Amino acid sequence: MWANLPRILTLVVRGFVLTLAVLTAVVVIRTVTFPSYQTSPPECKTTDPDFIPADEERLARFTSAIQFQTVSYERGVGTPQELAKFVRFIQKSFPTVHSSPMVRRDVVGNYSLLYRVEGSDASLQPYMLASHLDVVPITEEANWEAPPFSGQLKDGYIYGRGTIDAKHSLMGSLEALEFLLSRRHQPKRTLYLAFGHDEETGGHFGAKVIGDVLTQRGEKIAFILDEGSPVGDGLAPGVSKLLALVSVAEKGFLQLRLEVNEEGGHASMPRSESAIGILSKAISKLEDNPHPNMFGTGPEARMMEYVATEMTLPYRILASNLWLFSPLVAWVYSRKPQTNAFARTTTALTRFNAGVKDNVISPEAVAVIDHRIHPMSSVEEVMEFDRKVINDPRVKLNVINNRPPSPTSPYGKDSPTYMMLQETIQQIYPDALVTPTFMVANTDTRHYLNLSSAIYRFNPYVMTPSDLPRFHGVNERISVQNYERVMNFYYHLIVNMDKPLELKRHGHEDEL
Numbered sequence: 001m002w003a004n005l006p007r008i009l010t011l012v013v014r015g016f017v018l019t020l021a022v023l024t025a026v027v028v029i030r031t032v033t034f035p036s037y038q039t040s041p042p043e044c045k046t047t048d049p050d051f052i053p054a055d056e057e058r059l060a061r062f063t064s065a066i067q068f069q070t071v072s073y074e075r076g077v078g079t080p081q082e083l084a085k086f087v088r089f090i091q092k093s094f095p096t097v098h099s100s101p102m103v104r105r106d107v108v109g110n111y112s113l114l115y116r117v118e119g120s121d122a123s124l125q126p127y128m129l130a131s132h133l134d135v136v137p138i139t140e141e142a143n144w145e146a147p148p149f150s151g152q153l154k155d156g157y158i159y160g161r162g163t164i165d166a167k168h169s170l171m172g173s174l175e176a177l178e179f180l181l182s183r184r185h186q187p188k189r190t191l192y193l194a195f196g197h198d199e200e201t202g203g204h205f206g207a208k209v210i211g212d213v214l215t216q217r218g219e220k221i222a223f224i225l226d227e228g229s230p231v232g233d234g235l236a237p238g239v240s241k242l243l244a245l246v247s248v249a250e251k252g253f254l255q256l257r258l259e260v261n262e263e264g265g266h267a268s269m270p271r272s273e274s275a276i277g278i279l280s281k282a283i284s285k286l287e288d289n290p291h292p293n294m295f296g297t298g299p300e301a302r303m304m305e306y307v308a309t310e311m312t313l314p315y316r317i318l319a320s321n322l323w324l325f326s327p328l329v330a331w332v333y334s335r336k337p338q339t340n341a342f343a344r345t346t347t348a349l350t351r352f353n354a355g356v357k358d359n360v361i362s363p364e365a366v367a368v369i370d371h372r373i374h375p376m377s378s379v380e381e382v383m384e385f386d387r388k389v390i391n392d393p394r395v396k397l398n399v400i401n402n403r404p405p406s407p408t409s410p411y412g413k414d415s416p417t418y419m420m421l422q423e424t425i426q427q428i429y430p431d432a433l434v435t436p437t438f439m440v441a442n443t444d445t446r447h448y449l450n451l452s453s454a455i456y457r458f459n460p461y462v463m464t465p466s467d468l469p470r471f472h473g474v475n476e477r478i479s480v481q482n483y484e485r486v487m488n489f490y491y492h493l494i495v496n497m498d499k500p501l502e503l504k505r506h507g508h509e510d511e512l
Ligand SMILES: CCCCCCCC/C=C\CCCCCCCC(=O)N[C@@H](CCCCN)C(=O)O
Pocket: 165, 199, 200, 201, 202, 203, 227, 228, 229, 230, 232, 235, 236, 237, 338, 339, 342, 440, 441, 442, 443, 471
């Protein structure tokens, strides 16, 4: 036995070296032969006669739109008077849209708006562009560089609540339609514009009613585009080009109310554990035990494939070989909040309330957890995981609201609507990569799921990592250049939707 040891060791080392050599060869071959999923930009670019400039008049309209304080606070608690004023403003601001015989406008659920622009070819299925009228409340007002409802123009940016979420797309799509109709253009395909008034609190009285109205009309929609993920500049690790993120799915959510009830009493005679202490431990366990990293099991894996050939080294090697490096990429993604959101079901602690007085032991402690559920997980799985982690029957878990992850819409070369969207994006961003992904937050599209199987969530503006905290945060703003891109994106989209929605032939199609 001992005499054979050198021979055995040599064989083991040889085996190891051989395995390593084979793995390296496979990795290298896959990296250099990995197919490109990108198509060359269409020849039709934004040309002068087809261009909507962000001139003074349009910027003034957008500024005014930001000045309406259409805040949604809680479910069913909004700002009805501001919404009513905003609706009147919209009517006055787009005279051609509102006087055209081709346009029918319905006010739905008191303040939400549903426009139907009649196409000339009734045999074509309608499509729908969606956005919302409401905004989230202001926080840290003192830290804003311009007043949050001013719409003030400063250094090339328009500041204010709603500039990126989502009055840009509401006003941008109406500008595009006004521009088109004022040129006496009738679209071939019927188009809906749907603007809910309570998206920020779940859309129960706005988009939900719009969805019901369309369902009652028996409408089937060819495709729906709502607010969503942006064109990323430096958002994705290893991607130096602009990356247009088209969300073909949306995470689910589960909002839980955690509650502990214990005996209260005089602060001079405390028991060893209090309601506050018990709940704090439970919360702490949830933060210390994130839900499992599921990177590579859902649409996010396709996102890596779509950009693999365009990535910088060493990311290109990793993305071309997810069969081997998926755990490593999963780890890389889990390190930053914006990428971690793609890797797992997230856990956000959003409320924590307890106590009424400094010397009274609180008999109750309450916290709210907001989970966003990875497309490959479920409400039940998340609930089960939390129960196991908390492992304390004194902590009651009450479901406030939940929704499973959305179905995935078609994408890639076999989906004419996705390809048309990709082509439109490339008209505005000729150098951008386009990739399917999923939406880490939620949109009104949850109320439209039975209207269409092709639902996309995309914001046609560029975002850098430092812009992300502006969503629902301080100093929300959009650059004039981005707002111009938004208007022109919708204009080109409407024009493109008049082309036959058939599979288009692209340069690298065979590799798609
Ligand atoms: C690897 C690529 C990295 C990309 C990184 C970031 C991409 C960020 C993508 C999107 C962020 C935009 C978020 C916009 C959210 C707008 C929708 C919204 O606020 N929805 C609310 C609805 C609330 C309904 C009541 N429950 C929400 O989700 O909270």
